[in-house]
Amino acid sequence: MFSDSPEEVNKSFKYLIISMATRSSALIFVTLALPLYLHFLDFSAVFIGLLYIPITLFNVFLTLILGRLGDKIGYSRILFLGEVFPVAGMLLMAVSANIYFIATGAIIAGITGGAGGMRGAFSPGMTAFVANNYGAENDRVGKLSLLLATASAFSIFGGLFLGSYAFIKNITGTIMFYRIFFFISFILVFISLISLSRLKEYRRPKKTTRVMKKQSLRYLIRIMLPNSINAAAIGISMPLLPLLFELKYHVDPSIIGYLYTFAYVVTALGSYISGKYINGMFDSLKIASIAHILQGALFIIIAFTPLFFLAGVIYIFRMGIAGVGSPMRGAINVRGIDREDYGTSTAIQGISGRASQLTSGASGYLMDLNFAFPLLIGGSLQALGGVLYYTLIKSWNPGKHDQAGKAKA
Numbered sequence: 142m143f144s145d146s147p148e149e150v151n152k153s154f155k156y157l158i159i160s161m162a163t164r165s166s167a168l169i170f171v172t173l174a175l176p177l178y179l180h181f182l183d184f185s186a187v188f189i190g191l192l193y194i195p196i197t198l199f200n201v202f203l204t205l206i207l208g209r210l211g212d213k214i215g216y217s218r219i220l221f222l223g224e225v226f227p228v229a230g231m232l233l234m235a236v237s238a239n240i241y242f243i244a245t246g247a248i249i250a251g252i253t254g255g256a257g258g259m260r261g262a263f264s265p266g267m268t269a270f271v272a273n274n275y276g277a278e279n280d281r282v283g284k285l286s287l288l289l290a291t292a293s294a295f296s297i298f299g300g301l302f303l304g305s306y307a308f309i310k311n312i313t314g315t316i317m318f319y320r321i322f323f324f325i326s327f328i329l330v331f332i333s334l335i336s337l338s339r340l341k342e343y344r345r346p347k348k349t350t351r352v353m354k355k356q357s358l359r360y361l362i363r364i365m366l367p368n369s370i371n372a373a374a375i376g377i378s379m380p381l382l383p384l385l386f387e388l389k390y391h392v393d394p395s396i397i398g399y400l401y402t403f404a405y406v407v408t409a410l411g412s413y414i415s416g417k418y419i420n421g422m423f424d425s426l427k428i429a430s431i432a433h434i435l436q437g438a439l440f441i442i443i444a445f446t447p448l449f450f451l452a453g454v455i456y457i458f459r460m461g462i463a464g465v466g467s468p469m470r471g472a473i474n475v476r477g478i479d480r481e482d483y484g485t486s487t488a489i490q491g492i493s494g495r496a497s498q499l500t501s502g503a504s505g506y507l508m509d510l511n512f513a514f515p516l517l518i519g520g521s522l523q524a525l526g527g528v529l530y531y532t533l534i535k536s537w538n539p540g541k542h543d544q545a546g547k548a549k550a
Contacts, residue, residue: 143215144341150274153341154284157270160220160340161288162295164227164264164333167326168252169299171231173401175252176384177303177394178319182240186384190505192244193380196253197499201492203251207265208488216273216484217340219266224334226250228327235324238316246323253380253501265491269483272475274342279421281475286416286468293409293464300405302326303398353482360477361486363533368474368490370526371433376500378440378519381508389512390449400453404460411464425469426534432466433527435459440520444513470530477537 144150179189203226211219230250233242271284302322310318353361383397419428439459446452478486507514 143344145344150341150343153339156336156339157220157267157288158291159336160224160333161292163329163336164224165292165295166298166302167231167329167333168227168250169296169401169405170302170322171234171247171250171252171299171326172380173299173303173383173398174319174322174394175247176381177387177397179243180384180387181315181319182238184240186381186388186505186508188505189384190381190508191502192247193253193376193501193504194499195244196248196251197376197501199248200251200253204265204488204491208269208484208486208491211266211269211484211488212481215342216266216270217337217342219484220264220270220340221334221337223265224330224337227330228334231323231327231330235320235327238320265488266484268471268475269487270340270342271471272478272483272487273480278425278472278476281472282420282425282468283416285471286412286420289464289468289471290409290412290416293405293412296405296408297402300398300400300402304395304402306398307393307395353485354479357478357482357486360537361489363477363537364474364490367526367530367533370529371523373500374437374519374522374526376519377504377507377522378515380501381504381515385508385512385515386449386452388508390452392449396449400456403453404457407457407461408464411461412468413464415465415468419465420469426473426531429466429470429473430527430531432462432470433530434524435462435527436466437520437522437524437527440516440523444516444520473534476534 144153176186176189179192180186203223207219207223210222227250230246230248230252233246233249235246236242267288268285271281271288275281275284302325306318309321313321383394383401386392386397386400387394415428436459439455439462443452443455443459446455474490475483475486504515507518
């Protein structure tokens with residue numbers, strides 16, 4: 142999977158695009174469907190929320206191992222290894238309606254977080270792979286925006302899968318509908334696995350530290366706090382959002398599927414605009430931070446919105462903003478990280494983010510008290526995270542910090 146040829150590395154990038162496309166279609170459907178499926182099986186919102194805790198813990202453990210391993214054996218290999226788990230998990234969810242099979246499959250597959258348009262793009266090693274093979278920040282934003290736009294565009298199929306619920310359930314029954322599309326999702330992720338086996342990357346520099354360089358660690362600490370707050374916000378507000386829409390507005394799962402489908406179109410458009418027109422023309426830190434703040438503010442507005450149509454329009458707009466900010470945030474997150482530490486640093490970022498999503502355990506309780514609470518609390522935290530993100534990264538001065546380290550030495 143290693144190559145010293147820029148032509149081979151660049152040509153193989155298409156396999157990562159294919160992976161993003163197929164895995165996004167699959168992961169989006171499963172992420173959308175899981176709370177609705179479990180609710181149909183008569184499990185409470187509290188139980189469903191608590192199920193995300195072991196899912197998150199497994200992902201924390203897996204991300205830590207794969208991230209550290211990536212710095213040693215390569216990020217393309219980590220992308221491949223990481224994809225084995227969704228393949229196994231989705232197969233388990235497809236073969237039985239038993240809660241133990243469903244729960245185990247969801248844990249192994251990592252069905253956590255929200256069903257946002259970039260959901261399929263978040264896999265262990267992806268950001269590190271891009272950072273390792275594309276040195277300039279503008280190039281990284283361009284590649285990340287392409288990957289995120291692809292993931293968002295193909296998330297449309299996941300939304301359409303759920304959108305077909307009203308028609309297909311009349312033929313197959315509700316339980317078999319979900320199992321059929323879990324199996325289709327398994328096939329799509331298996332295609333992603335095959336594609337990742339063809340990926341090429343530049344050889345890794347030999348790691349000179351046991352964990353990471355001090356310079357990388359200092360920058361990482363600044364990234365972790367706001368990103369952890371944002372992840373906590375996502376854990377509270379996003380995982381049960383499809384169920385919230387169903388219960389609060391009394392809409393059919395098909396309608397929810399179509400809502401998310403439109404949101405994915407707009408997310409893909411936002412990511413494309415970010416890479417094509419905004420990248421290099423505006424301060425990426427400002428854009429990424431403002432996007433975070435607006436996403437949180439719009440969740441607060443949705444909390445007080447009485448009509449499903451209006452809430453849907455606001456949510457779609459929110460996801461377009463997420464599409465704009467996400468590629469820039471991905472590039473900024475490795476801005477001050479040394480090349481030999483990409484895997485470890487992105488893994489630790491992923492761990493802090495996923496660990497913060499343990500707040501999803503509280504999501505069901507909050508929704509049980511009042512439908513507005515998850516969106517109010519989650520939205521407020523996300524807006525706060527956006528402010529901290531700008532403040533901490535803006536004040537980062539690598540030259541100043543390096544000189545301070547030398548003076549202490």
